[in-house]
Amino acid sequence: MAPTLWLRVSHILRLVCLLHLAPAVVAAGLYELHLVTDSPATTGAEVNITASLVASDNGSLALPTDPLSYRFHWVHSPLLLKGKTEEAFRSTIRAVGNVPGDFPISVWVTSADCQMCQPVARSRLVLSITENIVGKLVITQNASLPWPSTYFTKTLLKTSFLLHDPSNFFKTASFLYSWDFGDGTQMVTEDSTVYYNRSIMGTFTVKLKVVAEWEQAALAAGKGIVQKTGHFSGSLKLQETLRGIQVMGPTEIQAFQEMTVTLNFLGSPPLTMCWRIKSECLPLEEHECRPVPVAGTVYNVTTIIMDPGDYCFSIRAENVISRTHQYHRVQVWPSRIQPAVFAFPCATIITMMLAFIMYMTLRNTTQQKDMVENPATAISPSQVSPTPSPLKRLGTSSLQVCLAVPT
Numbered sequence: 473m474a475p476t477l478w479l480r481v482s483h484i485l486r487l488v489c490l491l492h493l494a495p496a497v498v499a500a501g502l503y504e505l506h507l508v509t510d511s512p513a514t515t516g517a518e519v520n521i522t523a524s525l526v527a528s529d530n531g532s533l534a535l536p537t538d539p540l541s542y543r544f545h546w547v548h549s550p551l552l553l554k555g556k557t558e559e560a561f562r563s564t565i566r567a568v569g570n571v572p573g574d575f576p577i578s579v580w581v582t583s584a585d586c587q588m589c590q591p592v593a594r595s596r597l598v599l600s601i602t603e604n605i606v607g608k609l610v611i612t613q614n615a616s617l618p619w620p621s622t623y624f625t626k627t628l629l630k631t632s633f634l635l636h637d638p639s640n641f642f643k644t645a646s647f648l649y650s651w652d653f654g655d656g657t658q659m660v661t662e663d664s665t666v667y668y669n670r671s672i673m674g675t676f677t678v679k680l681k682v683v684a685e686w687e688q689a690a691l692a693a694g695k696g697i698v699q700k701t702g703h704f705s706g707s708l709k710l711q712e713t714l715r716g717i718q719v720m721g722p723t724e725i726q727a728f729q730e731m732t733v734t735l736n737f738l739g740s741p742p743l744t745m746c747w748r749i750k751s752e753c754l755p756l757e758e759h760e761c762r763p764v765p766v767a768g769t770v771y772n773v774t775t776i777i778m779d780p781g782d783y784c785f786s787i788r789a790e791n792v793i794s795r796t797h798q799y800h801r802v803q804v805w806p807s808r809i810q811p812a813v814f815a816f817p818c819a820t821i822i823t824m825m826l827a828f829i830m831y832m833t834l835r836n837t838t839q840q841k842d843m844v845e846n847p848a849t850a851i852s853p854s855q856v857s858p859t860p861s862p863l864k865r866l867g868t869s870s871l872q873v874c875l876a877v878p879t
Contacts, residue, residue, distance in 0.1 A: 502527065502528055502592075503525055503526065503527055503528060503581070503592050503593045504525075504526050504527075504528055504593050504595075505523050505524070505525060505526075505579060505580070505581060505593045505594060505595035506523070506524045506526055506595070507521065507522070507523050507524075507577075507579065507595050507596075507597045508521075508522050508524075509521045509522070509577075509597060509599060510638040510639075511599050511600050511601070512600035512601065512602055512606050512636070513569070513600075513601055513602075513606060513636075513639070513641075514601070514602055514603065514604065514605060514606055514641065514700060515569055515570055515571060515572055515601055515602070515603055516568065516570065516641060517568070517637065517639050517641035518554055518566045518567070518568055518639035518641070519551075519566070519567050519568070519569070519599060519601075519639070520564060520565075520566055520638065520639075521548075521564065521565050521567065521577055521579075521597070521599070522562060522563070522564040523544055523546075523562065523563050523564075523579045523581075523595065524561065524562045525542060525561040525562070525581055525592075525593060526561075540584060541583065541584050542561070542581050542582065542583060542584055542592060543581065543582055543583070543584045543587060544558070544563035544579060544580075544581055545579065545580050545581070545582065545587075546563070546565055546577070546578070546579050547577070547578040547579070548565060548567050548575075548577050550569075550571075550575065551567035551568060551569050551575055551577075551599070551601075552567060552568045552569075552570070553565060553566070553567055554566040554567060554568055563579070566639075567599075569599070569601035571601070572601050572602050572603045573601055574598050574599070574600055574601075575598065575599045575601065576596055576597070576598055576599075577596060577597050577598070577599050578594070578595075578596040579594065579595060579596070580592075580593065580594035580595075581593050581594070603700070604700065604701060604702045604703070605635070605642075605682050605684055605700050605701060605702030606635075606636040606637070606702070607633055607634050607635045607636045607682070607702060607704065608633075608634050608636070608704065609631065609632075609633055609634075609678065609680055609704040609705065609706040610631075610632045610633075610634055610706075611623075611629060611630070611631050611632075611678065611706050611708055612629075612630045612632075613627055613628065613629055613630065622711065622792060622793050623708050623709065623710050623711065624710065624711065624712070624713065624793070625670060625671055625672065625673045625710045625711070625712050626669065626670075626671045627669070628667050628668070628669050629667065629668045629669065629670065630665065630667055631651070631665070631666050631667070631668060631678055631680075631706075632664055632665040633649060633664040633665075633680060633682060633704065634664075635647075635664070642684055642686070644686045644687070645684040645685060645686040645700075646662075646684070646685055646686065647662065647664065647682060647683065647684050648660065648661075648662060648682075648683045648685075649661050649662070649663070649664060649666075649680060649681070649682055650680065650681040650682075650683075651666055651678070651679075651680055652678070652679040652680075653668055653670070653676070653678055654676045654677050654678065654679070655670070655672070655676065670710055672710070673710045673711055673712050673740050674709065674710060675707060675708070675709045675710075676707070676708070676710070677705055677706070677707045678705065678706050678707075678708075679703070679704075679705045680703070680704045680705065681701065681702070681703055681704075682701065682702045682703075682704065683699065683700075683701050684699065684700045684701070685697055685698070685699045686698055711739075711740035711791065711792065711793055712738075712739050712740040713739055713740075713791075713793055713794035714737060714738065714739035714743070714789055714790065714791055714794045714795065714796040715738040715739060715796070716738045716796055716798065717735055717736065717737055717738065717787055717789055717796060717798035718735070718736035718738065719733060719734075719735060719736075719785070719787070719798055719799075719800040720733070720734040720735075720736070721733030721734060721785070721800060721802075722802070723800075723801060723802060723803065724802070724803045724804075724805065725777065725802060725803075725804055725805070726804065726805050726806070726807050726808065727777060727778055727779060727780050727804055727805070727806055727807045728776060728777075728778060728807050729776070729777075729807075730774060730775075730776050731774070731775055731776065731777065731802070732772060732773070732774045733772070733773045733774075733775075733785060733800065734770065734771075734772050735770070735771045735772070735773065735787060735789075735798075736769060736770055737766070737769045737770070737771070737789055738769075739769075739789075739791055739794065739796075740791055740793075741766060741767055741768055741769055741791065742765065742766065742767050742791070743765075743766050743789055743790060743791035744763040744764065744765055744766065744789070744790060744791075745763065745764055745766050745771065745787060745788065745789040745790075746760075746761035746762060746763045746764060746787075746788050747761060747773055747785065747786065747787045747788075748760055748761045748786050749775065749777065749783050749784070749785060749786075749802075750783070750784050750786050751781075751782075751783065751784065752784055753784040753786065753799040753801070754784075754786065755786070755788070755797050756786050756787075756788040756797070761788070766789075777802070777804045779804070780804045780805055780806045781803075781804055782801070782802075782803055782804075783801070783802045783803075783804060784799050784800070784801055784802070785799065785800040785801070785802055786798075786799055787799070787800075
């Protein structure tokens with residue numbers, strides 16, 4: 473009896489000891505840790521890293537009602553910890569790096585009453601610390617453009633440097649900005665924003681050197697001057713709107729005559745164009761022609777018009793920032809049949825006729841001579857059938873055709 477009672481009591485005690493492990497075991501794999509940071513940062517500046525415990529995306533799981541049921545554990549060495557803030561299912565640390573480099577940060581979450589249990593969730597990230605100033609170069613244009621990242625020539629460019637300093641590390645620093653626009657234009661300012669106007673289309677690069685200086689307490693004596701620098705650049709492509717299309721080609725042609733028209737596009741390539749011969753000068757609709765890619769500013773179009781009449785050569789061209797239409801009127805006259813076209817065939821026919829006549833004439837002469845010299849072989853006139861003249865055999869149709877050629 474006693475052994476059986478003791479066995480039951482031991483099972484109950486084991487269940488009591490394992491009861492506090494149940495939340496952690498059940499929660500494992502049901503939650504995730506999301507990490508965010510305001511890095512990169514310069515050496516000496518504070519960096520914030522925030523870890524948030526969220527439920528996995530299964531559509532029904534929710535976080536526990538007690539926010540103190542879990543604890544966050546951080547590994548941030550060799551970064552120096554400057555502070556830690558705990559909120560509901562969220563933990564934030566502030567760290568400082570005194571040397572540049574990429575540093576791994578790890579964090580995991582356990583049950584508050586069982587720190588040695590299996591983590592509910594874990595995550596990590598790599599923190600970037602640099603010796604230089606952190607920021608970015610932003611180039612915008614004072615124009616309302618429907619196309620993103622598009623810039624015009626001969627339009628004012630606004631070039632600004634945006635400092636990344638969430639911890640106000642540079643709050644007492646003075647800055648100096650050295651600008652280089654790549655075309656010989658250079659300037660030095662104390663303002664982080666300058667304006668520049670470039671009239672040449674194409675891609676160019678803006679380079680900027682930023683120098684920051686401030687006083688800082690020194691260990692040996694009084695105060696010392698601290699200086700940090702940063703180098704930044706930004707490339708952009710300036711384009712010109714399509715100001716028009718110059719059309720160079722004939723204004724009068726004959727039917728069935730090949731016509732070549734040269735198009736000069738006044739704008740920035742690459743672009744697309746389409747064209748069509750119409751009876752009236754009207755803008756081309758999207759479905760009226762198939763766009764053709766054009767890599768340059770000159771394009772040749774060759775076509776043949778069959779029927780006489782007045783026509784309009786309609787052209788539509790567009791690049792990434794603009795579109796334009798142009799028209800070119802062409803008068804097509806009926807095709808004229810020139811006498812020279814028939815000169816050679818008629819001369820050939822006449823020559824053949826003359827040669828045949830001469831041949832028949834010589835033949836008849838030879839036959840009559842034989843009849844005179846050999847009376848025995850003569851044939852009575854009644855037996856000789858009348859021989860038509862060579863000209864009558866050929867008829868006058870060929871001659872009429874030649875004579876009917878218009879002059």
